[in-house]
Amino acid sequence: MNKEIEWIRSITPTKRHQSSLKVGIGDDAAIYSDDETKETVIAVDTMVEGVHFTKDTMPLKAIGHKALAVNISDLAAMGAVPLYYLVSIAIPKSGWLTEDLNEIYAGMKTLADHWEMDLIGGDTVSIDRNLVITVTALGKVEQGKRLLRSNASPEDVVFVTGPLGHSALGLEHLLKNSHKNIDDPELLPYIKAHQWPVPQVKAGRILAETDFKVALNDISDGLASEAKEIADASNVSVEIVWDNIPKTPFIKKAPIHKQEEWILYGGEDFQLIGTISKVEWPKLKQLFKENALSIHNIGSITSGKGEVKLVRDNETIVLTKTGYHHL
Ligand SMILES: Nc1ncnc2c1ncn2[C@@H]1O[C@H](COP(=O)(O)OP(=O)(O)OP(=O)(O)O)[C@@H](O)[C@H]1O
Ligand SMILES: Cc1ncc(C[n+]2csc(CCOP(=O)(O)O)c2C)c(N)n1
Ligand SMILES: [Mg+2]
Ligand SMILES: [Mg+2]
Ligand SMILES: [Mg+2]
Structure with missing residues (x-):
């Protein structure tokens, strides 16, 4: 087993508090439900400058597109319909202009509009170097239809x-x-x-x-x-x-x-x-x-x-x- 999976297993809770939790750590996304007809599906993935993209590998709009797309992909892998997303961004003290960030957000928005997803929140912080974008995506799937x-x-x-x-x-x-x-x-x-x-x-x-x-x-x-x-x-x-x-x-x-x-x-x-x-x-x-x-x-x-x-x-x-x- 690789170290990443091994470490994630080591921090996986062994007990659950919430009875509405259906799928926890271990699949493409988590699922909870208090509803008789549908389940809520939640995925989060991060993209880090230098690890997942550089200014030379990706146009600005594509960085935004991909940060959202990878999360929609995890919802798709559960059979879900995408609905909402939240964006946390850590902005380096130099090298990234507000206009650059706007381009990244424009890339996200075009994809979000395609799937009729709403941006409902996020967080903005500073970092010494390397832009970090974390997107959380929420979706829904009919009861009994999730694909594990x-x-x-x-x-x-x-x-x-x-x-x-x-x-x-x-x-x-x-x-x-x-x-x-x-x-x-x-x-x-x-x-x-x-x-x-x-x-x-x-x-x-x-x-x-x-x-x-x-x-x-x-x-x-x-x-x-x-x-x-x-x-x-x-x-x-x-x-x-x-x-x-x-x-x-x-x-x-x-x-x-x-x-x-x-x-x-x-x-x-x-x-x-x-x-x-x-x-x-x-x-x-x-x-x-x-x-x-x-x-x-x-x-x-x-x-x-x-x-x-x-x-x-x-x-x-x-x-x-x-x-x-x-x-
Ligand atoms: N730091 C962490 N803390 C808690 N759970 C985590 C952490 N990292 C990953 N997980 C969980 O572990 C499982 C596997 O995560 P992983 O990121 O490998 O899946 P993925 O998003 O399908 O793959 P990728 O990140 O390559 O797109 C998921 O259920 C994920 O929510
Ligand atoms: C500049 C640059 N160098 C290397 C790569 C390749 N890469 C980075 S993360 C990853 C796996 C998926 O990541 P995760 O497990 O976080 O989803 C791959 C294939 C890239 N995209 N950009
Ligand atoms: Mg996945
Ligand atoms: Mg992941
Ligand atoms: Mg993923």
Whole structure:
């Protein structure tokens, strides 16, 4: 287990005070409910200058967009509809103008308006260096419809809702060359994937509205890490078939170790990874098609104890490395 998860487990309360609490620490978002029809879903994620973005990797509006998008993505991974958000910002004593902050907020607002989310609060503080933005997002899901990481069963199909590795490929170029200097049209889709991630709310909602048993997680840390979270939470193993992972011709022509770095360990794609029974998979595929959304079968669940395996060229290897860890 990585140190970050180990530490979070160590501070996880063992007793609950509130009977309305349905899901605490351990999934993409927490859930509580005192209502017979719906549950409230709450997620918080922080972005730190130098860790999650720099002025060279991200335009100002994109920083705001992404700070909100990553939180909407966690709501989507629970099957929720986004409703409200709060923003805490720590502003360095130099280097960031009020106009810069306004641009960041404009980026947030455009995305919030798209999902009809209201900004309802936050906090403003100073810091020595490095801008920090923390967004808390609230949403709702119908009673009994939440989609947990612990819902996977042996023989289920493992699916993803879109391309993987694009953000990491884009970031690799942004770390070498400021976004102001990159205009290679071949790189633009990857740069865009890094800067302007699209939270998969509609996919999450389709999955929540069906009566299928679905496990779901958003891909913030890379496929290997997110698959492991489903495997651990459901007490099963995940088998990913390398050739089934959707890849653009541009990615396919890179050396295999680069493809693996971007796809398995890169992260920040904010697609959803999930599981569904083999019987229901064709119905789900049809439902996504009718809604003009993509979905790909990339493997299956096996009985086991939290392993993530990769099948390639008739060889099966257990993935031991995971994604990005802060500890
Ligand atoms: N410092 C903390 N204190 C309390 N709970 C935490 C802390 N950090 C994370 N958690 C909880 O641990 C679980 C896993 O958090 P994590 O941030 O890995 O999930 P995520 O948001 O899906 O991933 P990412 O942050 O990569 O987007 C969540 O339930 C989260 O609320
Ligand atoms: C300048 C710069 N350098 C590196 C990265 C890559 N990066 C940072 S955090 C993270 C994982 C998700 O974070 P979290 O676990 O906090 O959600 C990744 C892949 C970046 N985005 N910008
Ligand atoms: Mg998540
Ligand atoms: Mg988080
Ligand atoms: Mg997150």
